[in-house]
Amino acid sequence: MSEALDALVIGGGPHGLTAAAYLAQAGMRVALLEAGEATGGTCANALALGDLTVPAGAQTLYALDPRVVKELKLIRRGLKFAARDLLQIGLRADGKPLVLGRDARAAARSIAPYSQRDAAQFVDFRRELFAFARVQRALWWEDGASPGLPDELRRLGATGAAAYLDAAFESEAMKAVFAFDAMAGGMSPAAAGTSLLFAWRAAQEMCGLQGAVAVPRGGMAALVAALSGAAQAAGVAIRTGAPVARLLLSGDAVAGAILASGDEIAARIVLSSLSRRETLLTLAPAGAAGFAAAKRLSRGAEVGEAKFVLTLKAVPSFAALQPAARFLIAERLEGCIAAHAEARAGRLPAELALEAVVPTAFDSLLAPPGTDILSVLVRPLPVAPMEGWPKLAPRLSEAVLTLLERHAPGLRANIVNLICVTPKPLRDPLEIPQLRAGWRARIATPIGGLFLCGEAAEPVPALSCRTARIAAAIAVAHLKGAAR
Amino acid sequence: MRYDACIIGAGADGLAAAATLAGRGLKVAVVERDSHAGGRCATREFHPGFRASPYVDELPPIPADIFWSLDLARRGALLAPASKSLALWPGRQNLLSAPAGRAEALRHAIVARVLGDAAAPAKRGLFASRAPYAPWPGEELSTRTLLEAVEELSADSAERAHLLAAVLDGRVCNPALAGSALQLLGGARGGMAAGGLGRLGEALRTAAVEAGAEITCGLEATDIKRKAGRVAGVGLADGSDIAARAVISTLDLKRTFLSLFAWSELPKALVDRVGAFRPAPGTARLLLALDGPPEPPAGTEACALRGPIHLAPSAAALDEATRTWRRGAVPDRPPAMLRLVSAVDPSLAPPGAATLTVTLGAIPHTPFDGAWTHEKRDRLRATALATVEVLWPGIVKRVLGWELILPPDMEHMLGISGGDLTGGELAADQMLGLRPFADLPGADCRGSRTPVEGLYLAGPSSALAPLATCAAGVAAARAVAADLAARRL
Secondary structure, three states: OOOEEEEEEEEOOOOHHHHHHHHHOOOOOEEEEEEOOOOHHOOOOEEEOOOOOEEOOOEEEEEOOOOHHHHOOOOOOOOOOOOOOEEEEEOOOOOEEEEEEEHHHHHHHHHHHOOHHHHHHHHHHHHHHHHHOOOOOOOHHHHOOOOOOOOOHOOOOHEEEEEEEEHHHHHHHHHHHHHHOOHHHHHHOOOOOOOOHHHHHHHHHOOOOOOOOOOOOOOOHHHHHHHHHHHHHHOEEOOOOOOEEEEEEEOOOOEEEEEEOOOOEEEEEEEEEHHHHHHHHOOOOOOOOOHOOOOHHHHOOOOEEEEEEEEEEEOOOHHHOOOOHHHHHHHHHHHHHHHHHHOOOOOOOOOEEEEOHHOOOOOOOOOOOEEEEEEEEEEEEOOOOOOOOOHHHHHHHHHHHHHHHOOOOOOOOEEEEEEEEEEOOOOOOOOOHHHHHHHHHHHEOOOOOOEEEOHHHOOOOOOOOOHHEEEEHHHHHHHHHHHH | OOOEEEEEEOHHHHHHHHHHHHHHOEEEEEEOOOOOOOOOOOOEEEEEEEOOOOOOOOOOOOHHHHHHHHOOOOOOOOOEEEEEEEEEEEEEEEEEEOOOOHHHHHHHHHHHHHHHHHHOOOOHHOOOOOOOOOOOOOOHHHEEEEEEEHOOOOOOHHHHHHHHHHHOOOOOOOOOOOOOHHHHOOOOOOEEEEEOHHHHOOOOOOHHHHHHOOEEEEOOEEEEEEEEEEEEEEEOOOOOOEEEEEEEEEEOOHHHHHHHOOOOOOOOHHHHHHHOOOOOOEEEEEEEOOOOOOOOOOOOHHHHOOOOOEEEHHHHHHHHHHHHHOOOOOOOOOOEEEEEEHHHOOHHHOOOOOOEEEEOOOOOOOOOEEEEEEHHEEEHHHHHHHHHHOOOOHHHHHEEEEEOOOHHHHHHHHOOOHHHOOOOOOHHHHHHHHOOOOOOOOOOOOOOOOOOEEEEOOOOOOOOOOOOOOOOHHHHHHHHHHHHOOOOO
């Protein structure tokens, strides 16, 4: 065993790469361990879909931290945006689509056919969320200790998304547009505190790169390439094909990791971009996380989301109108609450909420001419259905295609290839107290020197890389404190 | 003549407030819409010789210091200690004593906090919301699920289902939702009053009258008079006014603000909040007169029938019923709780006979297919009796007479919006410091105060109502007394 490294980063996805790059920039000797053959994690083009390869994870960037872009010189390393500030379009079977962009007047015009009152209310709704986001800003930029939940957010922190939307809007159409986002993290929209998700979204929009929802040119893989270039330039030793078997502990603190191959790598701190559950229950030795934490973690998320990627011979009709948009499909908010209960019970819900993006509509690099890609996220779905995913997946595909066909007639006939990624079983359940806590509470673990730097420590599941940047700062401070 | 305080509604809260204020030498008037005082503390003959408390069998406990300071025991309010509850499933049963402990301690702490807030004079204007926020006892429950909380109390799955039903005590909720753990606070039972709850109401009325309060029954308050932004009195249905320096409303939140005021007079933030206040799933009551005490179900002792009897409780059924209610439909198998009230208090039935009450959860005020009709009522009664018959055979053939009380009946008789006895869903955004509203800018809403200067809110939508009986009224009375003493009114 060679001399101990300063830091070890587990997982070579965007979060792991960002954390490793920052640690190396701070002068640490860093190694990054990636289980797969290439870096990128769920953002790498790892799924074969006909002649193409597509990523299994996120389909859009949500509020990529502008400081990460600047400090890691990502633009110089080739990161470009194919589309920024994606419009939010709610597709309706009972009328015209709702186009909710930044232009408040245009938004009001598209809401008016459903409800005059909601059209007037939408401006107030957004203003209120941004006011909450401003209050939250301290919580958002804060790199260290938590300032706690500001007074103004206390009511929001107790209100369910459904109750919040019910109070804000009268038309079912408007409520349904937000149903998909209300189920981020696998909570029921009726659960207390889920309206905080909207405030976090607004905060991310305010603090992210202008144009919160963006897609890199060349897909998510382009972001991975830029980040991996930054990590290598900073001097990170990247080891691919090196799955970690478990963590090495000395006393209550982490001392390194043991690879599946049996190699031991000593390090003073470890940052994991895996989920909290995977890090503390699978990698850490039994009992290291503490009894109560282990019990809570073992529950895991019960409700998750699936991803569908389709290659098509023609652009779906809804995307022809406004290519750079995320299309949201949900019939009724109330239906989503019932669907969540169904999914929790392990059944396929009767009503589903979808988010569809057509990346080829604004990025011609992704597929050869004449081929279009449609990427769809589906919520809420059981993580472990009673009949098992192999049996349920065909039924889900059928349900999703029927729903898509209703909003884009003729889509089914155009499908060339289709792939379905079923919900990840190892995800952490979203916990409302986490939304109220500061970064440090989410990043730190009960094990000394072990930090989370991935999506597990994001307040709202999103690919912003902000967590990784802050986790690296906290880890560096920890190392300096230990040295003193 | 100008009164120091006028109290709208002579229920337990209103009478306790009147007795407290009058006991301090203040001039108090109480106006009640109904022909008699007591509100839900009532006992009625629903079949010749058979009596029952029509709305609830048991109220939440009266805090001990209030019980003794109003001298209720001497005035005839005798409360039997809360008995164990029984759960019946096909071929199985479970007997459970009321879970005490942490929830009990939290309730005490919350009551103490509100009473303490009430006793400090109101802060108005600049200083209204400057104090640093102090977390409420039990606030951590607002992010937890009731299922989790119940899992901590028991390892046995049947017992957990029983605990859920016992905590909810006839109410329903989705126990898997974050925030549902707050239902634990509302689960206390104060014991049955000897002679029915009407005796408790009578004792409270005597306490108020003997302290010197004037109670006028059969007179409805129609509006709250204001002068220079503050409350000046109450307008009555007969066209007369009562001038008062302070008004305590024991109506629910919606009635208080949406029917006693013109909406345009109130701040928009307040009207929005009141409008968005969500009702809890309603309950229906079926009062049954039986020709004799029923045989205990197989395997059960007769003494187990003294407490609440929950029929086949389960988390899934509660969730299902809640969702059915949200759709406006009547559940096929509504969660049911039985009480053989004559087993605890034989005076409620003629000698040799028995009175049984059935509380049905998740009953909509107005079904989605139109208002309640005779056919729908009959169907619900048949459903309820069939549910009882499956788990406890031999009851239906003993039934001599019955009365079914639905949410619209409760709305009509008690004057509560939507017939919702809970006064608003016990959700995280409608509990603790957020019940009935969070501090609105520039207003001090602590200790039952409202943004309208001089108006105090007791009654079902107040913070203490789900936790304790009379406490909300006493808190409002203390707030009035404190503000009068500090010349804030």
